Amino acid sequence: MELQVKNISPNNFEQCIKCTICTVYCPVLSVNPDYPGPKQAGPDGERYRLKDPEFYDKALKMCLNCKRCEVACPSGVKIGDIIQTARIRYDHHRPGLRDVILASTDEMGSIATKMAPVVNTMLSLKPVKVIMDKTIGVDCHRTFPAYAGRTFESWMKHKAPDQTVYPHKVSYFHGCYVNYNYPALGKDFVKLMNAIGYGVELLDKERCCGVAKISNKLISQATRDAELNIRSIRAAVAKGQPVIGTSSTCIFTMRDEYPHVLGVDNADVRDSIYLASKFVHELVDEGKVKLVFRPDFHRRVTYHTPCHMQRMGWAIHSVELLRMIPGLELVPIESACCGIAGTYGFKKENYATSQAIGKELFDSILNASVDEVVTDCETCKWQIEMSTGVPVVNPVSILAEALDVEATRKANGL
Amino acid sequence: MIYDTIIIGGGLSGLVAGVKLASAKKRVAIITSGQSALHFLSGSIGLLSAVDGEPVSDPIASLEKLPENHPYNKIGAGRISSMAGEAADILKAAGIVVDGNAGETRYRLTPLGAWEPTWLVMDGIASCPHPSKCPWRKATVVNFHGYLDFFPEYVADGLREAGIEAECHEVKLPELVRLRKSCSEMRAASIAKILRGEVLRKLAIELNALGGDSEVLLLPAVIGLKSMQETEELQAMVKKTIRYVPVIPMSVAGVRAQSMLRNYFEKLGGTYFLGDSVSRGNFSDGRLESVHTANLGETVLEADDFILATGSFFSQGLVAKPDAIVEPVFGLDVDQTAERTERYDKNFFAPQRYMRFGVETDKEFRVSRGGKTVANLRAIGSILSGADPLKEGSGAGIALLSAVCVARKLITLN
Known part of the structure; x- marks a missing residue:
């Protein structure tokens, strides 16, 4: 029994046949030889870590979690998941102030949108960027996405009555970016869905999908948010509404990272979580809706x-x-x-x-x-x-x- | 989504069939779970180098000695020659320049310095019509300092056995030494990512400085991951002729062939689903109507014809279970021995029976399921039964020729 505990992990590292194909496609390894690479960081390292957590290598934090290793793997090993769960389980380094700020997209967004002009001006000033670089380590070359003066949620509140007239309904998972930074995308989504006969509703409650919290190891907060999101998604699905997002990362996180990395079960609703382009394309492909385009668009x-x-x-x-x-x-x-x-x-x-x-x-x-x-x-x-x-x-x-x-x-x- | 042909498996065989069909203006999709065994192709493609343990000098003349259910016999000896020519042309159209023809065995150097018979040799890989007729009097074998997957002294010995004078040299490039920071990652593909542009120019200077009176420089095949651009650039800067010797995989020539074939297939309008796998097929009246995939969920992929090119045990086209060998995608009939003990010969080096296992097919490579032929599902490549690719040196040849044969059939059918 003891032997088995040290040999089996929930992600299928024992399926790795050491072919090294993943290492060809790792974007980090291609530019940074300090990173041990997906094979060594993932399945190879896992074998050791199960024997003794001392084998954990802090270089695993260099993993982007892009999952290109998983796409390339001919044996179906969840290499990225192995690396992310190892970081959660074995890296006891606590996230610092910067990481908490960067990961707390919801919390920062709800404050920043209230004083968007001030925040946007501040964040774009060279001296502010230099200070952030020197003090908390946010690189000064970066441009922060501007905050919107009014959240998408508040815009939608006024639109809610219009949405009841359509024969079909979907729930929209807008995500932090649409809500706090770029409501225009959410408005485009509503325009598109309405044109094909779908009314748009918001979820009862929505929190950040958690991708930033997962990568910054704020795991208990990410899990709380994930559970709340899945509860809201269940409620929408129970009403017969598929849940649709416009950000591939939010959707990927809720479909795959919730069960694989956070251990939040979504099996009953996973197939009802869509990306807008998949949802619309399937409808068109099946002949259920038609799209007519302007002749003057080039x-x-x-x-x-x-x-x-x-x-x-x-x-x-x-x-x-x-x-x-x-x-x-x-x-x-x-x-x-x-x-x-x-x-x-x-x-x-x-x-x-x-x-x-x-x-x-x-x-x-x-x-x-x-x-x-x-x-x-x-x-x-x-x-x-x-x-x-x-x-x-x-x-x-x-x-x-x-x-x-x-x-x-x-x-x-x- | 509706296609003319759906190919399951995106390695050598699937891609060549895909390219030929797409060139004939067919709508083709390839579904492939992860990258393929092409990554292990050492830069040469064998047609038939031995039958019953006896070396073969004229592959076409030796076809009659193969067992009746051998894939080459299903293609028919009369057609092999023209199909071999066509397969080589398909590779050339994709930008993969190859030397050799089907009626004549060529010899190439292995990573351990042996001369092995083969058919097509990719551009730049060291080869000759026969070791005794090698065009060089003296060769210089060059390795990169710290690179352990290439064995210059073995290669030099192989050359000396063929009557060629050989000397070994090492080149030290700081950009490559940096790779050794991660002890397992100074490998062919990582080196190829660095040997470009300015570093390539430095290499050329080092190579020109070697001097000596040899006519050829033999380098490990670690240059040009995506195209032949880097090898051409290097040759233009170096005075002596450069030839490459395959190394321990990942094979750069194989990765390049995969990438060039895929790009060409997509350029011809083909759709390549990478990292996806067929989860189930819908059969009706002895035909495969459509398939579902893990990623696309309820999106149905329909086609007139299907090709199974999922490979052998390595790519999980065949899976060995305790009681039987199974084809995991559709549960097709597999040609195998009834008794598990009869799969193996205890002498590891003897021909192994399991190597000849594969899906059962009729003369047109149509598979069967529960004893009944599936009219529009054909198998190609190493999933076919009846060959021992390792002992015959026929793996890549079968992949290419069965692909051309089936694609030709589908083009004439519709």
Whole structure:
């Protein structure tokens, strides 16, 4: 019995056949030889750690949690999950002030939106950036996303009565970014869903998905938030409403990281948690809804596959939707990590690694000479905009812009 | 989503079939769970190098000695030659330059310095029509300081046995020494990521400084992970001819072939689902109508025809259970011995029966399920029964030719 405890872990490390394919695709290992790499940090290290936690290597915090190792693994080993759970179980270093601030997107957002103009001005001032760099270690090269003056939730409150007229209903998981920084994306989502006959409601209660708290090891808070979110999602599903988000990372976290990393069971509702592009594309693909586009819409874009989108295998949905827009020219680029990994790239000690990882992607975006980059992840957006100067939009916003709303409503019998 | 053909498995065989079908304007999707065994391809492709333990000098003339259910016999000796030519052309179209033809065995150097018979050799890999007819009088074998997956002295011995004078040299590049920080990661793919641009220029200077009167420099095959650009650049800067010797995997030539074939397939309009796996198939009237995947959930993928290219035991196309060998995706009939004890020969070096196990197919490579042929599901590559790729040196050849054979059939059918 004792022997088995030391040999079996919940994530399937014993399936690793030591082929090393994962190490070819690890973006961190490619630029930073201090990182032991996914095979050694994951399944190899796990074998030792189960024998004695002393074998824990603090270099595991260099893992971006991009899961590209899992996508590459021919044996289906959950390498990223092994590394993240090892950090939670064995790294007893407490998160410092900076990490708590960066991870507390909800708490910071609700304060900052109340005094958005002041906060935005402060955060963009060079001296403030330098002070934050020197004192708490937030890299001074970074641009913080601006806070909105009014949250998406408060805008939705006024819109709620309009949403009752539609034949179908969905619940929207807006996430922190839409709520505090960029309500425009949420408004685009409502515009798109309404045009195809779906009313949008908010969840009873919504907290941050927890991705930033997980990577900054605020595990008890992340688990509390996860449990609250899953309770709200259950309530929506019980009403017959699928739950839809516009951020690939939020959706990935709620579908896969909750059970694998936080141990929060979501099996009963996991299949009802969608990304907007998947939900809409499936409806169109099955012939249940129609999209009609404006003839005067013209744009040359490329699609960037965020790492978590790659892991979910859903990029096809966004790409297929984009291909439906007649005036849109889609330039393919090779999938590569942008290097930001949420809060990772904001930390002073990671800035250089973050930019080195992203270089391959930035170069291919610049070579593609496009008007816009389309992607489903907001942190990829910040990173790509800062590093290439090319504007980045969510596929939902492109669809909402290219859509002929009246014609689409008519085509769907509204 | 609806396709003309869905290919399950994205290695050599699946990609070549995909490229040929997509070139014929078919709508093709490839679903692959993780990266493939192509990552272990050492830069050469064998057709048939031995039958019953006897070396073969003319592969086509020796086909008749193979067992009746051997994949080559299903293709038919009369067609092998033209298909071999076509397979080589497909690789060339994807940008993979190869030397050799089916009627004539070539010899290439192994990582341990032995000369092995083969068919196609990728551009730059050291090979010759026969060890006794090697074009070089004297060769210099060069290794990188600290690199342990390449054995210059063994290679030099192999050269000397073939009557070639050989000397060994080591080159020290600080950029590579840095890789040794992580003791397990000074490996072929990590080196290839560094040997570009300025570092490549430094290498060229070092190589030119070696001097001596040899005609050729033999380097470990660790340059050019995504394309041939770096090897071409290096040759342009170095006076002597450079040839490469395969190393312990990860094989850079294999990773490059995978990446180039996939890019070409996507350029032709093909869809590549990486990191996804077929969870179930819907059969009706002896046909496979559609499949579901782990990532796409309820999204159904329909096609007129399906190709199973999931590989052998390594890629889990076949799984060994205590009582039987099974094909895990659809539960197809597997050609195998009834008794577990008959799978193996106790002499490790003797031919092993389990190597010939694989899915049962008819003359057109159609599989069967519960004793009944599935009319539109064909198998290709190493999942096929009847061959012993290790003893015959036929693994990659079967992958290529069965792919071309089945793709041709599907093009003429529809």
